[in-house]
Amino acid sequence: MEKTFIEALAFRHACKIFDETKKINDEDMTYILEAARKAPSSFGMEAWKFLVITNEELKAKLKPVCWDQAQITTCSHLVIVLAGIEGVKPESGIPEKRFARRDMPQEKLDFYLGLYAGHLKQTLSSDENIYAWTAKQTIFASQNMMMAAAIKGIDSCPIEGFDKEKVEEILGLDTTKYQLSLILPFGYRINPQSTQLRLAFEDVVEYIK
Template identity: 70%
Template sequence: MQNKFMDAMNFRHACKIFDETKKISEEDMLFILECGRKSPSSFGMEAWKFLVITNEELKAKLRPACWNQVQITSCSHLVVILAGIESLKPESGEVKKRFSRRDMPQESLDMYMDLYAKHLKKTLSSDENIYCWSARQTYIAAANMMTGAAYIGIDSCPIEGFEKEKVEEILELDTKKFQLAMVLPFGYRLNPQPEKIRLPFDEVVEFIL
């Protein structure tokens, strides 16, 4: 199993050119999205949303706001990853609802709510701070989706090169609830890729004994 996982890690790369004639099956796309949905999040809040776009007109409209990168229109499925804002605020009711899924006694629920509010007092003080916190977490889900895709032979390309406000406007997002974190195209590579280049293991990893 380790070898299969490492095969996926070696296969994955930031695909620059997708084969526009190949489309991802519904079954495979649902598998990729499940890899994101089941990812870990701070306090278990799952402060994210995945918009799956296959509409070619909408992809073409988004492309200029994404630095005109060809992957936006050539991919099979374009996943727009949103970072939650409102759902992370205690007063929204969502925090309590998500803690309550653990079926804990009221005393424990109150303790978690108090811990959450106190521990994150500065983070929750503004939408900007909340976005910085929740957007970082979306990268965990994105990484799992990319690795899951690579495991079944599907390519991806994480894109942070975009005009955030323009993309949010095109998608008519309520930015009080969700804001754009990443654009993540999925599809099939058109060209063979060279061997993956990475820094040596010893240069990246240090064991502290």
């Protein structure tokens, strides 16, 4: 039975160890990944890619370079969230294709491309700066995935504890095109009880009228 959004918010927590005997079915995993595909992104660039790993040998190989965290090998599906690099550069031709989806006259398309390149001149000046920008964008997609999973009663745990270069090497990534942003394991919790600790509403929300 699917959870409501509010129920999913209360259910979701950073699961530290998954039940290795339980696997996510294809329909539910597609639902989770579709939530990532539909996520918002700056300028509509969709500068991301998602690698879905179920190969147990590969997960075992990744575990030591992910601080030996149990989630890496106990999860059902390990999603590697990649931040786009090459595809956001105007010279790649991809930004033009993204804008062209809006079916606009060439004059307006040229205007948007100029605005994009000008506004992001500093951001696009190096791969390091691009990564800082596109990696932030992947958080939208990652949050969508975690909430979609929670609605289905599936657990997750966002992981930033890893050796970025070694993970990229193991995966054979061309880092001029994509770089590692986040690792998201999905599966089912062993312990049915979880405690979600949060600050009080009034401690984090301030209205300015």
